[in-house]
Amino acid sequence: MNLENKNSFLVLSDRGSVISYRINGKEICAGNGEENPLFTIKLIDEEGNGVYRCALEAETVSVEEIPEGYAIRYSHIGEIGLNAIVTVKRKTDNGFLWHLGIENRTGLRLEWQEFPQITVPNSLKEDGGDYELFWPAMEGMLVGTCKKRRASPMVHYRELGGQSRGFSGLYPASCPMQFMAYYGEEAGLYFAAHDPRHHLKTVEYRETEDGIALEYRLFTEGTKGDYDMDYDMVTMAFEGDWHDAADLYRDWMEKNVKMPPKLWEDKELPDWMAQSPVVMIYPVRGTVDHGDMTPNLYYPYQNILPFSERYAREMDSKIMVLPMHWEGTAPWAPPYVWPPYGGAEAFTDLVSQVHEQGNLLGVYCSGIGWTVRSTLEPELDLSDRYDENLICRTPAGKIEQSRVIGDKIRYGLDMCSYHEKVDDIVSNEILSIAESGCDYVQYFD
Numbered sequence: 001m002n003l004e005n006k007n008s009f010l011v012l013s014d015r016g017s018v019i020s021y022r023i024n025g026k027e028i029c030a031g032n033g034e035e036n037p038l039f040t041i042k043l044i045d046e047e048g049n050g051v052y053r054c055a056l057e058a059e060t061v062s063v064e065e066i067p068e069g070y071a072i073r074y075s076h077i078g079e080i081g082l083n084a085i086v087t088v089k090r091k092t093d094n095g096f097l098w099h100l101g102i103e104n105r106t107g108l109r110l111e112w113q114e115f116p117q118i119t120v121p122n123s124l125k126e127d128g129g130d131y132e133l134f135w136p137a138m139e140g141m142l143v144g145t146c147k148k149r150r151a152s153p154m155v156h157y158r159e160l161g162g163q164s165r166g167f168s169g170l171y172p173a174s175c176p177m178q179f180m181a182y183y184g185e186e187a188g189l190y191f192a193a194h195d196p197r198h199h200l201k202t203v204e205y206r207e208t209e210d211g212i213a214l215e216y217r218l219f220t221e222g223t224k225g226d227y228d229m230d231y232d233m234v235t236m237a238f239e240g241d242w243h244d245a246a247d248l249y250r251d252w253m254e255k256n257v258k259m260p261p262k263l264w265e266d267k268e269l270p271d272w273m274a275q276s277p278v279v280m281i282y283p284v285r286g287t288v289d290h291g292d293m294t295p296n297l298y299y300p301y302q303n304i305l306p307f308s309e310r311y312a313r314e315m316d317s318k319i320m321v322l323p324m325h326w327e328g329t330a331p332w333a334p335p336y337v338w339p340p341y342g343g344a345e346a347f348t349d350l351v352s353q354v355h356e357q358g359n360l361l362g363v364y365c366s367g368i369g370w371t372v373r374s375t376l377e378p379e380l381d382l383s384d385r386y387d388e389n390l391i392c393r394t395p396a397g398k399i400e401q402s403r404v405i406g407d408k409i410r411y412g413l414d415m416c417s418y419h420e421k422v423d424d425i426v427s428n429e430i431l432s433i434a435e436s437g438c439d440y441v442q443y444f445d
Helices: 147-151 242-256 301-315 344-356 420-434
Strands: 002-005 008-012 018-023 040-044 050-054 058-066 069-077 082-090 096-104 109-114 118-120 132-135 141-143 179-183 188-194 201-207 212-219 232-237 278-283 319-324 360-364 369-374 410-414 440-442
Touching: 002 082, 008 232, 018 188, 040 082, 058 082, 096 109, 132 201, 132 242, 179 201, 179 212, 179 242, 188 212, 188 242, 278 301, 301 319, 301 344, 344 360, 420 440
Parallel strands: 278 319, 319 360, 360 440
Antiparallel strands: 002 008, 008 018, 040 050, 040 109, 058 069, 069 082, 082 096, 096 232, 109 212, 118 212, 132 141, 132 179, 179 188, 188 232, 201 212, 369 410
16 A cells, blocks of 8 residues: 655555655655554453554454545454554645544453554664654653663653653653654654644654654543544654754644633733743752752741842842742652741741742642652651542552652652542642742642
8 A cells, every 4th residue: 555645655564554654765664564563452451451452463454445545444453352444644735644443342441542653763863873853751852862761760661551650751741742753854754643632642752673663652531432533643744853843733733723822911820920030949958859858058948038139130030939848748748738847937928028029939849649758757657647549549459659759759659630639638738828928839740
């Protein structure tokens, strides 16, 4: 099966695998595509175990030509009552549209579908190649080698399960956009989910024997029945670097997604936010995020005032004073943070004095984890408040330690945001902080 669109030429095997994808005559598909399935589906059994099935396991595959492309039907995938229909079509202006529907007669819950599975050559610049990979996780990353991520204990690739790690390509979460870009001087591939409803998905990359797999795992909301995507995956050719790929994504967003008001036009936000104050972050205890938490030169709280006054004058800007390690329980010890270290009165006095300078004060919290024990404050004990019903469990029903805030800081668990009591805890903490008069609260880590 061949599809051509302007400067892109796509070749699919009889089973739908991507075996060649050429842009400007340059091959950007790695390895032997005959061995790489077009999709993989993960289901969950009653014990919470993952059951994986892929396109190559279909008993029969039939292909039908449709306007602008092909419809590929996969029947009896893995002999468990699973069928799928894929359509691949030329996009009007450039590239191709990909869509997958699943017929699920297995009695198992669908968790995700990885689709379409495209692997590019591992030819990145820092390894002597010509290409870069734009990965939109966190603030956005330009990947020039896979070696650094592979060696990192914090951000190395793991399959995303029922528990967040904080550093991953989960959208919408730590990953704020739905596109990746793989590009060099001769060819550029834009690969995106054009999903205006922002369904949960991974936007990830991982090393394989063939190259670098560009991973989109599209979560299916745990349905036991059929599932049909209500958006398209999109691959397009482009020239340039990540800025040009971002322009393609921005163009789609502005035409298809209701955008929030510009910061300076949003009447629900305080006026100071449009002024973009300089944020001055500092700890009141210790010097790093673990180890000794003895109060430092910025405590008592008022000790910061000469610094905020100086920087406001030298930068000709409002300063947002943002103390860290201010929580009354222990640093990085959610969910309970109020009253603050040193008492509410001392903190409220700081807010008033910062405001007298014409500056602002904010706080940063650590989200809805449950702190069992802080390694920074060994005497911290929240066992009398602990309620196991508030804690997230794996699909198999187990409670596991949170991966977001590490062992050097705390031993903790993840609370479930779906539970009403968790809502109450969060609301009470935020309201208590707000009553101090502070200007900004980032409660969710």
